[in-house]
Amino acid sequence: MQADSSFRLSAALLAAALACGLWALWPVAFPAPRVPTVAHTKLPMAPPITAPTAAPEYPATASIAPLISGQLNLNTATQEQLESLPKVGPAMAARIVAGRPYRSLQDLDAVKGVGPSLMTTLSPLVTF
Incomplete structure (x- = not known):
């Protein structure tokens, strides 16, 4: 026992x-699962955005004609030409066409949806 x-x-x-x-x-x-670590990296500062100082000139060829070249006359431009401007979509182009004739930027400022930002962007690109 x-x-x-x-x-x-x-x-x-x-x-x-x-x-x-x-x-x-x-x-x-x-083994215990590894927990990922996060690394923070500072990004460089972006340069300030400036409005174009002059309207771009685009060359025309035998088969290609640019929608806009130089300054665009708001009183004679087509809807497609207006839509090719920066920050102008189909609805804004239709409102610009409906508000014709224009004699100055103050007339354009009266169009609904046109504010200081759009006026600054469009001022070197359009004429009346």
Whole structure:
């Protein structure tokens, strides 16, 4: 009986030692997931946006005629030519056509949706 109880005790001690050994190997067998780190990089400052000082001149070829070249006359321009101006979409072009005739930038400023930003952008590109 003595031998049987000492055998059970040594088996229990061996099982406990094995369990502790396996527990110590847990981080090696099942490593923790790596958490990504975030690196913050400062971006360079963008140069200030300036309005064009002169209307661009585009050359015409035998097969291609640009929609606009130089300053665009608001009183004679087609809807497509008006839409090719920066910040002018189909609705704004239709309102510009409906507000004709124009004699100055103040007349253009009376059109709904035309504000200081659009006036600054369009002033070197249009004529009356």
